[in-house]
Amino acid sequence: MIMNTLIQTDRFTLSESERSAIEHEMHHYEDPRAASIEALKIVQKQRGWVPDGAADAIGEILGIPASDVEGVATFYSQIFRQPVGRHVIRVCDSMTCYIGGHESVVSEMQKQLGIGLGQTxxxxxxxxxxxxxxxxxxxxxxxxxxxxxxxxxxxxxxxxLLEEYK
Incomplete structure:
Protein backbone atom coordinates (compact mmCIF):
# COMPACT_ATOMS: atom_id res chain seq x y z
CA MET A 1 0.00 0.00 0.00
CA ILE A 2 1.41 3.39 -1.02
CA MET A 3 0.90 6.23 1.40
CA ASN A 4 0.82 9.79 0.11
CA THR A 5 2.39 12.35 2.38
CA LEU A 6 0.79 15.73 1.98
CA ILE A 7 1.95 19.22 2.83
CA GLN A 8 -1.02 21.24 4.02
CA THR A 9 -0.92 25.04 3.92
CA ASP A 10 -4.08 27.14 4.35
CA ARG A 11 -6.43 24.72 2.58
CA PHE A 12 -3.87 24.15 -0.18
CA THR A 13 -2.26 20.75 -0.32
CA LEU A 14 0.72 19.71 -2.40
CA SER A 15 0.62 16.06 -3.41
CA GLU A 16 3.58 13.81 -2.78
CA SER A 17 4.35 13.76 -6.51
CA GLU A 18 4.32 17.57 -6.67
CA ARG A 19 6.53 17.82 -3.60
CA SER A 20 8.95 15.23 -5.00
CA ALA A 21 9.15 16.94 -8.38
CA ILE A 22 9.78 20.34 -6.75
CA GLU A 23 12.50 18.91 -4.51
CA HIS A 24 14.10 17.28 -7.54
CA GLU A 25 14.05 20.56 -9.51
CA MET A 26 15.44 22.67 -6.69
CA HIS A 27 18.67 20.66 -6.72
CA HIS A 28 19.37 21.93 -10.24
CA TYR A 29 19.69 25.52 -9.00
CA GLU A 30 22.27 27.14 -6.77
CA ASP A 31 19.72 29.68 -5.52
CA PRO A 32 16.36 28.17 -4.52
CA ARG A 33 14.56 31.29 -5.78
CA ALA A 34 15.55 30.28 -9.29
CA ALA A 35 13.58 27.04 -8.86
CA SER A 36 10.34 28.86 -8.07
CA ILE A 37 9.22 29.17 -11.71
CA GLU A 38 9.77 25.42 -12.21
CA ALA A 39 7.90 24.68 -8.99
CA LEU A 40 4.96 26.78 -10.16
CA LYS A 41 4.99 24.99 -13.51
CA ILE A 42 4.91 21.63 -11.72
CA VAL A 43 1.80 22.63 -9.76
CA GLN A 44 0.17 24.06 -12.88
CA LYS A 45 0.90 20.93 -14.90
CA GLN A 46 -0.79 18.78 -12.25
CA ARG A 47 -3.79 21.04 -11.61
CA GLY A 48 -4.16 23.19 -14.72
CA TRP A 49 -3.59 26.35 -12.68
CA VAL A 50 -1.85 27.59 -9.51
CA PRO A 51 -4.33 27.98 -6.64
CA ASP A 52 -4.02 30.42 -3.76
CA GLY A 53 -1.85 28.94 -1.06
CA ALA A 54 0.54 27.32 -3.53
CA ALA A 55 3.11 30.06 -2.96
CA ASP A 56 3.19 29.26 0.76
CA ALA A 57 3.66 25.53 0.18
CA ILE A 58 6.29 26.05 -2.53
CA GLY A 59 8.13 28.62 -0.43
CA GLU A 60 8.19 26.18 2.47
CA ILE A 61 9.81 23.48 0.32
CA LEU A 62 12.30 25.85 -1.32
CA GLY A 63 13.09 27.63 1.95
CA ILE A 64 12.20 31.06 0.58
CA PRO A 65 9.47 33.58 1.45
CA ALA A 66 6.07 32.93 -0.10
CA SER A 67 6.14 36.54 -1.31
CA ASP A 68 9.08 35.67 -3.59
CA VAL A 69 7.12 32.79 -5.11
CA GLU A 70 4.02 34.98 -5.41
CA GLY A 71 6.07 37.64 -7.20
CA VAL A 72 7.17 35.11 -9.81
CA ALA A 73 3.63 33.75 -10.18
CA THR A 74 2.13 37.17 -10.81
CA PHE A 75 4.92 38.31 -13.15
CA TYR A 76 4.72 35.50 -15.70
CA SER A 77 1.61 35.41 -17.90
CA GLN A 78 2.18 31.69 -18.50
CA ILE A 79 1.29 30.96 -14.87
CA PHE A 80 -2.48 30.83 -14.44
CA ARG A 81 -3.86 32.02 -11.11
CA GLN A 82 -7.40 30.85 -11.78
CA PRO A 83 -8.85 27.82 -13.57
CA VAL A 84 -8.55 27.90 -17.35
CA GLY A 85 -10.00 25.87 -20.19
CA ARG A 86 -8.36 22.89 -21.82
CA HIS A 87 -6.95 25.21 -24.49
CA VAL A 88 -5.67 28.67 -23.62
CA ILE A 89 -5.76 31.28 -26.37
CA ARG A 90 -3.43 34.22 -25.80
CA VAL A 91 -4.17 37.13 -28.12
CA CYS A 92 -1.38 39.68 -28.46
CA ASP A 93 -2.59 43.22 -27.82
CA SER A 94 0.71 45.04 -28.38
CA MET A 95 0.76 48.20 -30.48
CA THR A 96 2.06 46.29 -33.51
CA CYS A 97 -0.71 43.70 -33.34
CA TYR A 98 -3.27 46.43 -32.66
CA ILE A 99 -2.21 48.25 -35.84
CA GLY A 100 -2.16 44.91 -37.68
CA GLY A 101 -5.83 44.19 -36.97
CA HIS A 102 -5.92 42.75 -33.45
CA GLU A 103 -9.40 44.13 -32.71
CA SER A 104 -11.12 42.37 -35.61
CA VAL A 105 -9.42 39.07 -34.72
CA VAL A 106 -10.45 39.38 -31.06
CA SER A 107 -13.99 40.29 -32.09
CA GLU A 108 -14.24 37.19 -34.28
CA MET A 109 -12.76 35.00 -31.52
CA GLN A 110 -15.32 36.33 -29.07
CA LYS A 111 -18.11 35.73 -31.56
CA GLN A 112 -16.99 32.17 -32.37
CA LEU A 113 -16.43 31.23 -28.72
CA GLY A 114 -19.30 33.17 -27.17
CA ILE A 115 -17.03 34.64 -24.47
CA GLY A 116 -15.12 37.83 -23.74
CA LEU A 117 -11.47 38.36 -22.91
CA GLY A 118 -10.56 36.74 -19.61
CA GLN A 119 -13.40 34.24 -19.84
CA THR A 120 -13.70 30.48 -20.37
CA LEU A 161 -8.04 27.73 -36.46
CA LEU A 162 -10.39 26.97 -33.56
CA GLU A 163 -11.61 23.80 -35.27
CA GLU A 164 -8.09 22.36 -34.99
CA TYR A 165 -8.43 22.42 -31.19
CA LYS A 166 -11.93 21.03 -30.72
Missing part, protein backbone atom coordinates in the same frame (compact mmCIF):
# COMPACT_ATOMS: atom_id res chain seq x y z
CA UNK A 121 -16.28 28.73 -22.53
CA UNK A 122 -19.08 26.89 -20.72
CA UNK A 123 -17.69 23.53 -21.89
CA UNK A 124 -14.29 24.44 -20.37
CA UNK A 125 -12.65 23.96 -23.77
CA UNK A 126 -11.21 27.46 -24.35
CA UNK A 127 -10.01 30.41 -22.29
CA UNK A 128 -9.38 33.70 -24.13
CA UNK A 129 -6.69 35.94 -22.65
CA UNK A 130 -4.99 39.16 -23.76
CA UNK A 131 -1.19 39.29 -23.49
CA UNK A 132 1.15 42.25 -23.82
CA UNK A 133 3.43 40.78 -26.48
CA UNK A 134 4.18 37.39 -27.99
CA UNK A 135 7.39 38.51 -29.66
CA UNK A 136 5.96 37.76 -33.09
CA UNK A 137 5.65 41.38 -34.21
CA UNK A 138 6.77 40.70 -37.78
CA UNK A 139 3.65 38.55 -38.21
CA UNK A 140 1.04 40.75 -36.55
CA UNK A 141 -1.63 40.15 -35.49
CA UNK A 142 -0.39 37.15 -33.55
CA UNK A 143 -1.87 34.73 -31.06
CA UNK A 144 -1.01 31.51 -29.29
CA UNK A 145 -3.17 28.51 -28.64
CA UNK A 146 -1.50 26.47 -25.93
CA UNK A 147 2.15 26.33 -27.07
CA UNK A 148 1.44 26.96 -30.77
CA UNK A 149 2.08 30.45 -32.17
CA UNK A 150 0.15 31.82 -35.15
CA UNK A 151 0.92 34.98 -37.08
CA UNK A 152 -0.85 37.04 -39.73
CA UNK A 153 -4.15 35.84 -38.25
CA UNK A 154 -7.19 37.17 -40.07
CA UNK A 155 -10.80 37.14 -38.86
CA UNK A 156 -11.89 34.85 -41.70
CA UNK A 157 -9.37 32.22 -40.54
CA UNK A 158 -10.46 32.13 -36.90
CA UNK A 159 -13.14 29.41 -37.28
CA UNK A 160 -10.73 27.05 -39.05
Missing amino acids: TADQRFTLLPVCCLGNCDKAPALMIDDDTFGDVQPDGVAK
Whole structure:
Protein backbone atom coordinates (compact mmCIF):
# COMPACT_ATOMS: atom_id res chain seq x y z
CA MET A 1 0.00 0.00 0.00
CA ILE A 2 1.41 3.39 -1.02
CA MET A 3 0.90 6.23 1.40
CA ASN A 4 0.82 9.79 0.11
CA THR A 5 2.39 12.35 2.38
CA LEU A 6 0.79 15.73 1.98
CA ILE A 7 1.95 19.22 2.83
CA GLN A 8 -1.02 21.24 4.02
CA THR A 9 -0.92 25.04 3.92
CA ASP A 10 -4.08 27.14 4.35
CA ARG A 11 -6.43 24.72 2.58
CA PHE A 12 -3.87 24.15 -0.18
CA THR A 13 -2.26 20.75 -0.32
CA LEU A 14 0.72 19.71 -2.40
CA SER A 15 0.62 16.06 -3.41
CA GLU A 16 3.58 13.81 -2.78
CA SER A 17 4.35 13.76 -6.51
CA GLU A 18 4.32 17.57 -6.67
CA ARG A 19 6.53 17.82 -3.60
CA SER A 20 8.95 15.23 -5.00
CA ALA A 21 9.15 16.94 -8.38
CA ILE A 22 9.78 20.34 -6.75
CA GLU A 23 12.50 18.91 -4.51
CA HIS A 24 14.10 17.28 -7.54
CA GLU A 25 14.05 20.56 -9.51
CA MET A 26 15.44 22.67 -6.69
CA HIS A 27 18.67 20.66 -6.72
CA HIS A 28 19.37 21.93 -10.24
CA TYR A 29 19.69 25.52 -9.00
CA GLU A 30 22.27 27.14 -6.77
CA ASP A 31 19.72 29.68 -5.52
CA PRO A 32 16.36 28.17 -4.52
CA ARG A 33 14.56 31.29 -5.78
CA ALA A 34 15.55 30.28 -9.29
CA ALA A 35 13.58 27.04 -8.86
CA SER A 36 10.34 28.86 -8.07
CA ILE A 37 9.22 29.17 -11.71
CA GLU A 38 9.77 25.42 -12.21
CA ALA A 39 7.90 24.68 -8.99
CA LEU A 40 4.96 26.78 -10.16
CA LYS A 41 4.99 24.99 -13.51
CA ILE A 42 4.91 21.63 -11.72
CA VAL A 43 1.80 22.63 -9.76
CA GLN A 44 0.17 24.06 -12.88
CA LYS A 45 0.90 20.93 -14.90
CA GLN A 46 -0.79 18.78 -12.25
CA ARG A 47 -3.79 21.04 -11.61
CA GLY A 48 -4.16 23.19 -14.72
CA TRP A 49 -3.59 26.35 -12.68
CA VAL A 50 -1.85 27.59 -9.51
CA PRO A 51 -4.33 27.98 -6.64
CA ASP A 52 -4.02 30.42 -3.76
CA GLY A 53 -1.85 28.94 -1.06
CA ALA A 54 0.54 27.32 -3.53
CA ALA A 55 3.11 30.06 -2.96
CA ASP A 56 3.19 29.26 0.76
CA ALA A 57 3.66 25.53 0.18
CA ILE A 58 6.29 26.05 -2.53
CA GLY A 59 8.13 28.62 -0.43
CA GLU A 60 8.19 26.18 2.47
CA ILE A 61 9.81 23.48 0.32
CA LEU A 62 12.30 25.85 -1.32
CA GLY A 63 13.09 27.63 1.95
CA ILE A 64 12.20 31.06 0.58
CA PRO A 65 9.47 33.58 1.45
CA ALA A 66 6.07 32.93 -0.10
CA SER A 67 6.14 36.54 -1.31
CA ASP A 68 9.08 35.67 -3.59
CA VAL A 69 7.12 32.79 -5.11
CA GLU A 70 4.02 34.98 -5.41
CA GLY A 71 6.07 37.64 -7.20
CA VAL A 72 7.17 35.11 -9.81
CA ALA A 73 3.63 33.75 -10.18
CA THR A 74 2.13 37.17 -10.81
CA PHE A 75 4.92 38.31 -13.15
CA TYR A 76 4.72 35.50 -15.70
CA SER A 77 1.61 35.41 -17.90
CA GLN A 78 2.18 31.69 -18.50
CA ILE A 79 1.29 30.96 -14.87
CA PHE A 80 -2.48 30.83 -14.44
CA ARG A 81 -3.86 32.02 -11.11
CA GLN A 82 -7.40 30.85 -11.78
CA PRO A 83 -8.85 27.82 -13.57
CA VAL A 84 -8.55 27.90 -17.35
CA GLY A 85 -10.00 25.87 -20.19
CA ARG A 86 -8.36 22.89 -21.82
CA HIS A 87 -6.95 25.21 -24.49
CA VAL A 88 -5.67 28.67 -23.62
CA ILE A 89 -5.76 31.28 -26.37
CA ARG A 90 -3.43 34.22 -25.80
CA VAL A 91 -4.17 37.13 -28.12
CA CYS A 92 -1.38 39.68 -28.46
CA ASP A 93 -2.59 43.22 -27.82
CA SER A 94 0.71 45.04 -28.38
CA MET A 95 0.76 48.20 -30.48
CA THR A 96 2.06 46.29 -33.51
CA CYS A 97 -0.71 43.70 -33.34
CA TYR A 98 -3.27 46.43 -32.66
CA ILE A 99 -2.21 48.25 -35.84
CA GLY A 100 -2.16 44.91 -37.68
CA GLY A 101 -5.83 44.19 -36.97
CA HIS A 102 -5.92 42.75 -33.45
CA GLU A 103 -9.40 44.13 -32.71
CA SER A 104 -11.12 42.37 -35.61
CA VAL A 105 -9.42 39.07 -34.72
CA VAL A 106 -10.45 39.38 -31.06
CA SER A 107 -13.99 40.29 -32.09
CA GLU A 108 -14.24 37.19 -34.28
CA MET A 109 -12.76 35.00 -31.52
CA GLN A 110 -15.32 36.33 -29.07
CA LYS A 111 -18.11 35.73 -31.56
CA GLN A 112 -16.99 32.17 -32.37
CA LEU A 113 -16.43 31.23 -28.72
CA GLY A 114 -19.30 33.17 -27.17
CA ILE A 115 -17.03 34.64 -24.47
CA GLY A 116 -15.12 37.83 -23.74
CA LEU A 117 -11.47 38.36 -22.91
CA GLY A 118 -10.56 36.74 -19.61
CA GLN A 119 -13.40 34.24 -19.84
CA THR A 120 -13.70 30.48 -20.37
CA THR A 121 -16.28 28.73 -22.53
CA ALA A 122 -19.08 26.89 -20.72
CA ASP A 123 -17.69 23.53 -21.89
CA GLN A 124 -14.29 24.44 -20.37
CA ARG A 125 -12.65 23.96 -23.77
CA PHE A 126 -11.21 27.46 -24.35
CA THR A 127 -10.01 30.41 -22.29
CA LEU A 128 -9.38 33.70 -24.13
CA LEU A 129 -6.69 35.94 -22.65
CA PRO A 130 -4.99 39.16 -23.76
CA VAL A 131 -1.19 39.29 -23.49
CA CYS A 132 1.15 42.25 -23.82
CA CYS A 133 3.43 40.78 -26.48
CA LEU A 134 4.18 37.39 -27.99
CA GLY A 135 7.39 38.51 -29.66
CA ASN A 136 5.96 37.76 -33.09
CA CYS A 137 5.65 41.38 -34.21
CA ASP A 138 6.77 40.70 -37.78
CA LYS A 139 3.65 38.55 -38.21
CA ALA A 140 1.04 40.75 -36.55
CA PRO A 141 -1.63 40.15 -35.49
CA ALA A 142 -0.39 37.15 -33.55
CA LEU A 143 -1.87 34.73 -31.06
CA MET A 144 -1.01 31.51 -29.29
CA ILE A 145 -3.17 28.51 -28.64
CA ASP A 146 -1.50 26.47 -25.93
CA ASP A 147 2.15 26.33 -27.07
CA ASP A 148 1.44 26.96 -30.77
CA THR A 149 2.08 30.45 -32.17
CA PHE A 150 0.15 31.82 -35.15
CA GLY A 151 0.92 34.98 -37.08
CA ASP A 152 -0.85 37.04 -39.73
CA VAL A 153 -4.15 35.84 -38.25
CA GLN A 154 -7.19 37.17 -40.07
CA PRO A 155 -10.80 37.14 -38.86
CA ASP A 156 -11.89 34.85 -41.70
CA GLY A 157 -9.37 32.22 -40.54
CA VAL A 158 -10.46 32.13 -36.90
CA ALA A 159 -13.14 29.41 -37.28
CA LYS A 160 -10.73 27.05 -39.05
CA LEU A 161 -8.04 27.73 -36.46
CA LEU A 162 -10.39 26.97 -33.56
CA GLU A 163 -11.61 23.80 -35.27
CA GLU A 164 -8.09 22.36 -34.99
CA TYR A 165 -8.43 22.42 -31.19
CA LYS A 166 -11.93 21.03 -30.72
